[in-house]
Amino acid sequence: MWDVVVVGGGPVGLFLAAELRRGGVSVVVFERRAAGTPAAGGDRALQVRTLQLLALRGLLDPVRQRAAATGGSFVGFTADPGDVAPPDLAELVANWGASRLKGHLAMLPLIDRDGELSDLPNQLAVWQDKLVEVFADRAHEQGADLRYGSEVLAVTDRGDHVGVRLADGSEHSARWLVGCDGGQGVVRHGFAFDSTAPGLVVYLAGASIEPAGLVRPGLHRTAGGLMFINEPPGELVVIEPDPADAVTRGPVSEADFVDALRRVSGTEATVSAFAGAVRVTDHARLALDYRHGRILLAGDAAHLHSPMGGQGLNIGLRDAAGLGWRLAGVIAGDDAATLDDYGRERRPEAQRVLRDTLAQSALLRTDPHSAALRDLVAELVEIPEVKRRLAERMAGLSSAIPARPDSHPLVGTFAPAPALAAITADTIRPVPVRIDGLPALVVRPDGYIESVA
Ligand SMILES: Cc1cc2nc3c(=O)[nH]c(=O)nc-3n(C[C@H](O)[C@H](O)[C@H](O)COP(=O)(O)OP(=O)(O)OC[C@H]3O[C@@H](n4cnc5c(N)ncnc54)[C@H](O)[C@@H]3O)c2cc1C
DSSP, X not given: OEEEEEEOOSHHHHHHHHHHHHTTOOEEEEOSSOTTOOOOOOEEEEOHHHHHHHHHTTOHHHHHHHTBOSSOOBTTBOSOOOEEOSHHHHHHHHHTTSTTEEEEETTEEEEOSSSTTTTSXXXXXXXXXXXXXXXXXXXXXXXXXXXXXXXXXEEXXXXXXXXXXXXXXXXXXXXXXXXXXXXXXXXXXXXXXXEEOOOEEEEEEEEEEESTTSSOSEEEEETTEEEEEOSSSEEEEEEEESOSOTTOXXXXXXXXXXXXXXXXXXXXXXXXXXXXXXXXXXXXXXESOSEETTEEEOGGGTEEOOOTTSOHHHHHHHHHHHHHHHHHHHHTTOOGGGHHHHHHHHHHHHHHHHHHHHHHHHHHOOSHHHHHHHHHHHHHHTSHHHHHHXXXXXXXTTOOOOOOTTSOTTTTSBOOHHHHTTOOTTOOSOEEEOOTTSOOEEEOTTSBEEEEO
């Protein structure tokens, strides 16, 4: 019997497996994808707090070397984006990949105009499939058993262990199980969720618009939504607020995509060279608890929301960092009740991200009331304190673990750099740190301050 089964070898599952191996526990990862096939790709933004975490684990350099997405582009625009109608979008596109852009709120750019945000480090754009490779290598080097082509059909908490059934008919057991199987996984089925129905849908497609020139390359805000049209052949992104079919699941056919393109563009356009499309919604879902007995959730399995603002992968990796050392501690003999602290600590950040993404969906609507709200928010964003607050939030820098009200103000905050130096590759328990000028701190393996003497 393994100590831990991790279901799902996406970024969160693999990073968690490496974390658990640091604690010396036996880990198997069951991943449905066949060996050698790439994980879901696409460019993703890693935020400052996540980069700090990767640096603590010695993973920042490998990620930079193998996963960094060079020549950062805005949703596929690799050359001149052509017509960009609204000024806020034009400014966002013009600054994409530049150090003065510190994130965006519903595509309202958070720009460091006069050095007021210059102390905020930049996010790092990475290719998610390459990131997964880096994490898989690390998990493998550390001794995790990675089993590809292993689809989990069912998991059952049997009180003193967890039973796992795979699609090939084999049965397995472990002391603990963590569902890192993403938004469509099976492990979450025994959990209750807070859920908000989708109100916005994004279609991403590879295709050329016909007749050529009917919808010009560029970014367009129309009465029906937003469109990002690349020069053919290139990516087309159609964002439709309040869509007719936001709840539709399954593959997106060429006809589905053309329908959406017509609704949003207000034209009779069709497409050629259709290379497939995906549909992403802002369906928001958050587990009420991250643990049921011996089964836990992390990453998209626990929280799902729209990708607007680039947060899901980031908070998922930070879930793994918050869970790994605790679960290793419980396997080594700590009270299992400490695992409830994992969800208690991690849920508020996910809740905030869900709320922020829903707010961004509202700001992307194109009806006159929402457009007026967007104009107002665009003005407010330029207030330096507001801009800083939002930029820090998007960078994950405002994330802290909840502390008791009577605690020292440093408790629950991320440790300053000199204290983080005490975290080594072998740190799997909170460590005491004494630094000149600072009170004696106890710093956790995920970088947060546990207590102050
Ligand atoms: C268009 C887009 C842009 C995004 N941009 C950003 C961004 O810029 N920044 C950001 O932080 N986030 C972004 N995200 C979100 C990010 O991609 C996800 O939050 C992240 O992939 C979650 O990782 P995960 O490991 O939890 O789940 P997943 O990546 O979904 O991995 C789950 C894994 O589990 C496997 N699996 C599923 N079911 C089973 C089963 N039954 N048995 C075995 N294996 C199973 C799957 O094959 C998969 O490998 C974006 C998402 C999209 C769609």
